[in-house]
Amino acid sequence: MSTTGVAGARVLLLIPAQTYRASDFLAAAHRMGLTVVVGSDGALPLGGHPVLRADPRDPERSAGRLVSRAGPVDAVVAVDTPMLILASAVAARTGLPHNPIEAVMAATDKAAQRRRWAATGVYQPAFRILPAGTGEQALASAAAGAGFPCVVKAVSLSGSRGVLRANDEAGAITAATRIRSVLAAAGRPAHEPLIVEEYVPGWEVSVDGLLNDGSLAVTAVFDKPDTPEGPTFEETLLVTPSRLPGQVLAAVLATAGRAARALGLRHGPIHAELRIDTRQGRQAPAMLELAARPIGGLCARALRFTGGVSLEEMVLAAALGHHPATPHLGRPSGVLMLHAEQAGTLRAVDGKAEAAAVPGITGLTITIPVGQRVRPLPDGDRYLGFIFAEGDTPEETAAALRAARNRLHITIR
């Protein structure tokens, strides 16, 4: 895809304070020759390019302020989840294409997603919503209704945070209690419900794409070959292109598109996660989750499209009305996310040079400084770092990532 033809356009980039993606979106905008106005709840106005105060907790007031102070813009783009609702509010006031706010809200609430998919026949795990205050007996009954093993989830967290597998009623009660403590520590309101859903065994994939008036152009499908079976669900290895058979892959893409439209999403990036349910002797893609943003963390750095175009450039170009016909990825590529395997203080990450020297490794970034406290899932809210690779085949790429991980020695005490 060419991103030429947009140079000089003026884009309002809404950047939350705690994001992995600020630099990659700015880099993309710079490369495309865009004029950027930043709206942020953290960035300092230094007198260079405009930086406007944007409070995602008060979208109506912030939207009014941004519209009055940003000047005319050609697109509004949320860099990360906390700014999605505000971006829609600003776009609505300025007449730019946008998702309905209720659709964006549904995409950030796993209970709302489950309800909408149930109402529209999108295939997903059996589930029950557990309102705050659900007693142990009711919880155990709901878990049994979903079926064992089951997965208990927070509705508002992401990156596998606040998600636990349970194999029986007692395990479900313990998991719910544990997740409530994760939510409290995250400052989430006490009235949030939980979800209990059946555990779907099988191959997991993620789908990234760009919606254009409800039509999904897929940018990447990642296989997740090392996804754990619980009790926690660390996102580890992602490799693209997918090795799924064509027919199954087509069903995956169709399901992801239907799921996005069922939420009411019509514009911009999506990131969907699905498992291939083989329990009934068929290969049925089951929707796990969907977000109205690109893939999380720094994972988009694993993607490079024809002409060296990044996923962020694709997102910005699409927001400016330049939609890719068929995005073409370069070589097979992948990313491995590093997680804290225990709680404590990160003391050392040794072996970085050895890991980076593994053939096929194209990058290694540690994103938590030595000396900081870290926590494993279900609490952990940050990645330790990311390893990136390319190869001639997805298998070769995955092997390089695993070999590089094995050369790293992470000390947490």
Next chain:
Amino acid sequence: MTDLASRVTAVLERSVLPSVVARGGSLRVAGVEDGVVTLEASGSPGAALPLASRAEALIRAAVPEVTRIRVIGPGGEPPPAAGGDLGDRVRRVLDAEINPTIAAHRGHVVLTGVDQGWVRVRLEGGCQGCSLAEVTLRQGIEPVLRARAPDMVGLIDVTDHGSGTHPFFSPAKR
């Protein structure tokens, strides 16, 4: 394009360019003469220079005829300095206009060197490892310096962000 330039371009696009692009810049082969490859940095030119030594190692390993790599700014050599020492002017702007503001986030920016119009800075304190450091650098510091010191070719961030112990904002899963 000569065969040698084509081979260098192929190495550049495969192994170096993605990292440069991710930092907001771009690199192209501007010329190859007597084994010396000239790369032109554009976009945010400070994005390319920190990767120059890696680019040289990769290109020389893949194309043995190459003996040296040199990186130039957009349009060729850096322009002559305008009115006084660039380093002094940059330092004055940092002290008077930038540091008083970023002190609100416990941050500080230090000039570490000037070489042929390329300005190197290191972000310290709350800026080191901050998830918004790039916003501060590219939306704030760089345009202010460009306005005050138009002979600046590029701004290079030499900060080891991975070692920042007290970033003002840390990235989080969303």
